[in-house]
Amino acid sequence: MKDLPGQPPVQPRDLDGNPVTPGLPMAMLAEITHRCPLACPYCSNPVELTRAAQELPAEDWARVFREAADLGVLQVHISGGEPGARRDLAQIVASARDAGLYVNLITSGIGITRDRLLELDRAGVDHVQLSLQGIRPDMADRISGHPGSWDKKMGFADWVTEIGFPLTINAVVHRQNMERLPDMIDLAEHLGARRIEVATVQFHGWADLNRAALMPTQEQAAFARRIVNESRLRLRGRMVIDYVPADHHAIYPKACMGGWGSTGLNVAPDGSVLPCHAAQSIDWMRFDNVRDRCLSDIWNLSDAFNAFRGTEWMPEPCRSCERKTVDFGGCRCQAMALAGDARATDPVCSKSPLHAQVVARAEEDAAADTAEFIYRRMKKGG
Amino acid sequence: MEPLIEPTDIPYLPRGVRLQGDRVRGIRVLQAPERAMQLDPIGDAILSELDGARSMSQIAADLAARYNAPQDQIAGDIRDFLTGLIERRMVFLKEAT
Numbered sequence: 001m002k003d004l005p006g007q008p009p010v011q012p013r014d015l016d017g018n019p020v021t022p023g024l025p026m027a028m029l030a031e032i033t034h035r036c037p038l039a040c041p042y043c044s045n046p047v048e049l050t051r052a053a054q055e056l057p058a059e060d061w062a063r064v065f066r067e068a069a070d071l072g073v074l075q076v077h078i079s080g081g082e083p084g085a086r087r088d089l090a091q092i093v094a095s096a097r098d099a100g101l102y103v104n105l106i107t108s109g110i111g112i113t114r115d116r117l118l119e120l121d122r123a124g125v126d127h128v129q130l131s132l133q134g135i136r137p138d139m140a141d142r143i144s145g146h147p148g149s150w151d152k153k154m155g156f157a158d159w160v161t162e163i164g165f166p167l168t169i170n171a172v173v174h175r176q177n178m179e180r181l182p183d184m185i186d187l188a189e190h191l192g193a194r195r196i197e198v199a200t201v202q203f204h205g206w207a208d209l210n211r212a213a214l215m216p217t218q219e220q221a222a223f224a225r226r227i228v229n230e231s232r233l234r235l236r237g238r239m240v241i242d243y244v245p246a247d248h249h250a251i252y253p254k255a256c257m258g259g260w261g262s263t264g265l266n267v268a269p270d271g272s273v274l275p276c277h278a279a280q281s282i283d284w285m286r287f288d289n290v291r292d293r294c295l296s297d298i299w300n301l302s303d304a305f306n307a308f309r310g311t312e313w314m315p316e317p318c319r320s321c322e323r324k325t326v327d328f329g330g331c332r333c334q335a336m337a338l339a340g341d342a343r344a345t346d347p348v349c350s351k352s353p354l355h356a357q358v359v360a361r362a363e364e365d366a367a368a369d370t371a372e373f374i375y376r377r378m379k380k381g382g
Numbered sequence: 383m384e385p386l387i388e389p390t391d392i393p394y395l396p397r398g399v400r401l402q403g404d405r406v407r408g409i410r411v412l413q414a415p416e417r418a419m420q421l422d423p424i425g426d427a428i429l430s431e432l433d434g435a436r437s438m439s440q441i442a443a444d445l446a447a448r449y450n451a452p453q454d455q456i457a458g459d460i461r462d463f464l465t466g467l468i469e470r471r472m473v474f475l476k477e478a479t
Contacts, residue, residue, distance in 0.1 A: 024406060026418060072406040074418040102400065102413040127398045127415035166398035166415050194398075194471040195415060237386045240471050 010301055015343070018312035022261065022300045024072035028101075029266040029277060032061065032078060032092060035085035037110045039145030039375035040133060042172060042207035042214060045081060046280050049378050050269040058088045060290065062095035064267060067295035069099040073265075077129075079106035081269070084116070090123040097124030104129060106170070109156030110149060117159050128160050129168040129197075135183045143177065145375040161192045168195040173224060174214040176371060181224055185231050189239055198228060199244040204278040204333055209374045215365035221246040248362040252323060253330025253346035260308035260332060265299060273298045275305055278333040282342045308332055313343060317351045385461050386468040387475060389439035393464055394432050396474040401429050414472045428460055437478055438464065 014020050034049040056064075065076065076096050083089050084107060096103050105120065106129045112120070130153065134140040140150040160167050169188035173181055181198065188196040200221070201207045201214050216224075228243045235241065247254050257264050257276045266274040271290045279285060285307065288298045299305055307313070311324050318329040329335075330346020338347040339354055347354035387393060395401065400413040401421075410426040412419045421429065431441045442460050446453035467473040 070406070072404075074404065074411065074413060075416065077416070102418070104416055126400075126413075129416070164397055166396070168415055237468050238471075240469075 012301060012306045012309070014309055014313045015303070015307040016313050018310065020306055020309035020312075022305070022309065023263070025068070025265050025299060026073065026263045027075045027077065027265075028068050028073045029077045029079060029264065030061065030064075030092075030096075031080055031266065031268050031277070032056070032083050032089070033081040033085050033269050034378075036080055036082040036108065036376075037085070037146055038082070038108050038131075038133075038149065039377055040143065040172070040206075041145075041210040041373035041375055042174065042201040043376040044202070044205065044207075044277050045376070046278075047205050047209070048280075051378070054270045055086070056267075056269065056271040056290070058091045058095065060271065061092050062099070064271075064290050064295060065096045065099035065101055067290075069101055071296050071299055073101065075102040075104060077104045077106055082108050082111060084108075084110070084112040090116070090119045093120055093123040093125055102126050107131070107156075108144075108149070109153045110146065112156065114159045117156075117163060121163050121165070125165065127168065128165045129170050130157055130160065132169050132171045132184060132187070134177045135180045135187065139177060139180070143373075145373070157191045167191065167193045168197060169193045170197045170199065172199050172201060173216070174201040175216045175220060175366060176213065178216055178220040178224055181227050182231075185227070185235075185239075185241070189235065193239060195240040195242065197242045197244070198224070200224070200246040202244070202278075203248070204281060204337065206374070206376045208337060211365045212368035212370050213373055215248070215362055215368070216246050217366040218249055218363075220366075221249040247331075247334075247348045248358065250348060251350045253327050253334070253349045255327040256331035256333075256346075259328040261299075261305040262309070262328075265295075265305075273302070273304075275308075276331075276333065279304070281333045282336045285342070308343070315343060315345065318345050321351065383462065383465060386465045387438055387461055389442075389457070390437050390478050391475040392434060392437050392478060393441075393468075393473050393475055394434040395429070395472075399472050401426070412467075412472060414470070417470070417472070419472075424459070425463060428463055432473070434476070 012020050012022055033055055034045050093103055103125050104127045105125045109130050133143040137150040141147050171184040203211055228241055232241050261275050266277050268274060272287045274287055285304050287304050288302045314329050318324050330349055332342045334346050335344040336342040338358055345352040347358045398415055404411045410421045412421055442453055442457035446456045464473050
């Protein structure tokens with residue numbers, strides 16, 4: 001971190017004033033736009049979406065990528081929304097490669113033509129991750145809220161392998177498509193993917209609005225785990241399967257972001273820098289913007305990043321838990337959503353006093369007799 | 383761990399996998415789709431040999447000669463290290479022509 005000449009070094013502190021020591025970030029999620037042709041009801045973007053006019057210009061992204069590389073970031077995940085919704089995507093990609101970053105492009109595959117994909121190849125995309133909402137047009141198009149999405153995605157996947165990019169399929173699973181997980185894994189293999197990420201919906205933002213239509217049952221969560229384990233054995237050396245389980249059905253919470261402010265950061269379309277993509281759901285937290293402050297200062301000195309660093313901020317039962325450096329008390333945004341307190345033990349943890357309530361509510365949502373979605377849309381006007 | 387590579391296989395880093403230095407941490411890393419792996423000097427030495435032309439056994443012989451080490455032991459170390467990376471799809475194989 002930078003100190004002014006003649007000034008004592010600034011000591012970063014958590015939200016209780018305990019001294020903390022920032023490490024070096026490895027990965028940056030660059031959400032370059034919230035615009036997207038799809039309307040998935042579990043979108044990880046916030047419910048309040050940023051409009052095109054507020055988006056950070058490509059020149060600013062180039063500076064942010066240089067600052068990120070200087071700070072220790074090795075990989076950037078260029079995402080959205082749909083990153084292809086920006087006409088200057090290739091310029092943004094090229095500037096990330098110029099900064100020395102490894103560039104992952106995370107896309108729906110909709111709206112990127114073969115010519116544009118060739119342009120992105122020249123710009124230096126290292127790896128393409130393609131989202132999958134379901135199997136076959138009827139399911140995929142209904143879940144994504146975009147007629148024709150399935151056919152476009154399959155065409156896009158063919159171009160990806162024709163050009164030679166490494167391909168990851170990102171399959172988001174929930175109650176309405178989990179039975180088709182074996183077919184999704186087969187499809188990824190058929191498309192020549194090196195990896196498939198099987199990610200159970202995380203219930204923040206849009207997904208939280210759709211809990212009753214998306215929450216998997218206990219049986220489905222067990223089924224998914226068994227399919228993943230069997231497929232990993234069968235596909236050893238041919239395709240990697242990464243799996244994000246249904247944490248409402250787990251004993252311990254997920255180690256969100258590998259620990260708050262420890263290895264990753266997220267830059268939102270308007271330039272706000274977040275410790276995780278859902279952090280804006282913590283309503284009292286204020287976030288710095290790359291338009292006002294350099295990334296190094298934001299990472300090392302901002303209140304938002306320091307708030308939950310280390311373990312001193314933790315209340316019980318986390319404070320005396322042997323797993324406190326394994327899962328870091330779980331997800332702060334989930335604690336905010338379910339306990340109304342961002343510093344509480346993640347209520348999906350079996351040690352949380354709210355755990356029984358959370359499980360009961362998940363069971364109730366899983367048994368709900370609805371398939372109707374509230375689709376992700378930008379508000380009209382404004 | 384059942385090996386995923388035979389002595390005559392030619393290992394190589396496929397597109398999207400890069401061996402590089404990390405100037406901020408002063409280490410060597412293997413970059414791959416959504417993974418960055420820190421390498422120790424042995425891992426770095428092995429991966430630096432992957433030229434897409436020599437087989438695993440030729441690489442083992444070259445490294446054994448260079449480091450004056452028993453070839454069987456080096457071959458075993460290379461096989462286990464590369465098997466782990468093949469499992470993660472960070473190293474690909476081609477058969478000798």
